[in-house]
């Protein structure tokens with residue numbers, strides 16, 4: 136526990152009204168989560184301003200409030216005025232939680248696609264090597280097998296440090312964590328000390344937020360500045376960069392001091408990379424390949440399908456090598472890595488065709504997964520997909536074009552429409568499909584706004600040997616609509632549709 140005076144010593148303060156000599160029981164930026172004796176930080180968000188919830192925070196027993204404009208509080212509550220409440224939060228919160236990232240080894244993954252997969256692969260290898268691991272990312276946070284729900288790929292600094300503190304308390308040795316570009320720009324990882332930073336790739340997404348690919352790349356590069364910054368407590372930092380990605384140089388330039396942080400590369404194209412994968416064979420739903428490391432070849436066998444998963448494996452392998460795991464242990468560990476929920480997840484009810492649920496929600500992800508489907512299918516490719524609302528609109532027609540080029544049947548449907556009109560989102564996606572349809576008359580395509588009906592239709596159309604690819608929502612068990620979030624799980628819907636078809 137910390138006192139308010141200790142906390143406010145961490146950040147520039149304009150004035151304090153009331154006593155700073157109070158013990159702070161907890162910290163939150165959400166009035167609904169304030170506890171008796173807690174500190175409430177007012178943040179101005181995309182939708183509302185936390186300053187408007189001071190009364191609610193006081194009613195819940197807040198001992199102190201951090202604000203950047205005048206607030207009205209009773210004399211029993213201390214008001215701390217700062218210029219920038221977000222900065223104050225970033226300064227105070229890691230201290231409040233005793234800088235948990237200094238107590239564990241931290242492997243941080245960034246990139247447009249492959250973060251979740253790579254964190255799970257790295258955690259699996261480290262677990263296989265006998266270590267206690269934690270994972271933080273899109274699906275959930277994990278302490279060993281114990282699940283903690285997360286709302287963002289990278290939680291905000293308070294939720295993040297709370298989870299990390301719990302991990303440190305439970306003696307986790309290694310945390311494998313997704314670091315999204317949003318989190319790097321929005322200061323969610325403030326005060327985190329990372330040991331290994333891995334860059335997977337950078338392709339179009341999130342331009343609603345970053346506006347340009349250059350800004351997006353610079354956001355990712357913040358991670359590489361962080362891992363190579365002076366004055367860190369821990370030693371032995373590494374950066375692993377996918378050398379085959381056109382934005383690799385931006386990440387490499389982000390490594391400010393190579394004496395602090397060793398820069399390594401991985402590749403499937405360049406033999407001079409520190410880790411080079413070659414002689415790749417895909418045997419349906421698994422793969423085998425060789426990895427050259429320090430002049431020696433290692434034979435990898437994995438149950439992961441797709442060329443892109445070789446990249447994900449290399450990223451994870453690199454970080455584990457830097458953490459001292461012997462390559463022989465890594466090779467053994469990879470043999471029994473099963474899969475990640477909602478990533479190329481096979482739905483098997485004994486039907487004579489393949490059904491896959493996958494989280495591809497970017498142009499590159501969709502292309503990669505369709506290419507993988509092409510390698511596996513003995514018949515046609517039927518793809519069901521859409522795009523999320525309130526997110527990058529530019530990717531919609533691009534994904535339409537990719538689906539149309541790579542599939543035989545494209546069913547355009549809703550993803551998470553959020554506050555947007557589902558019909559207009561599918562229209563923007565379908566525009567891309569139609570463009571390709573002009574040059575590809577063999578393409579069959581339908582627009583079915585209701586996702587359940589679209590999944591049913593895909594299964595109904597499937598013939599023996601075909602592959603049905605249900606893309607975009609993967610592990611998600613909900614659908615976000617304008618006014619509510621409903622239970623919806625592509626895997627359940629696919630199973631229901633398969634049973635219906637059987638009858």
Ligand SMILES: CC(=O)N[C@H]1[C@@H](OP(=O)(O)OP(=O)(O)OC[C@H]2O[C@@H](n3ccc(=O)[nH]c3=O)[C@H](O)[C@@H]2O)O[C@H](CO)[C@@H](O)[C@@H]1O[C@H](C)C(=O)N[C@@H](C)C(=O)N[C@H](CCC(=O)O)C(=O)O
Nearest residue numbers: 164165166178180181182183185188287288289291315317
């Ligand atoms: C744009 C964005 O990132 N928004 C994040 C932001 O929400 P916001 O700015 O809308 O917050 P707000 O609702 O306006 O509220 C402002 C403040 O008032 C407080 N409040 C609000 C209501 C109330 O009754 N009382 C109260 O105190 C809120 O707790 C908050 O502190 O702060 C929230 C709490 O930390 C986040 O959950 C939320 O992420 C939203 C849900 C989101 O969808 N973000 C996406 C874009 C995102 O961050 N994605 C990346 C993944 C990218 C990738 O992997 O590809 C991620 O890391 O998840």
Ligand SMILES: Nc1ncnc2c1ncn2[C@@H]1O[C@H](COP(=O)(O)OP(=O)(O)OP(=O)(O)O)[C@@H](O)[C@H]1O
Nearest residue numbers: 247248249250251252273443493494495500503504
């Ligand atoms: N290395 C990769 N390159 C391109 N596409 C990939 C790669 N790895 C995975 N994908 C595709 O992207 C989808 C999402 O993968 P994953 O969840 O690992 O990425 P992520 O970076 O965590 O995504 P998010 O930004 O949502 O957190 C997968 O289901 C697959 O279709």
Ligand SMILES: N[C@H](CCC[C@H](N)C(=O)O)C(=O)O
Nearest residue numbers: 496522523526550551607608
């Ligand atoms: N991390 C991604 C997830 C997208 C998932 C997709 N189902 C959607 O809702 O758009 C994002 O925040 O954009």
Ligand SMILES: [Mg+2]
Nearest residue numbers: 250251273288
């Ligand atoms: Mg993820």
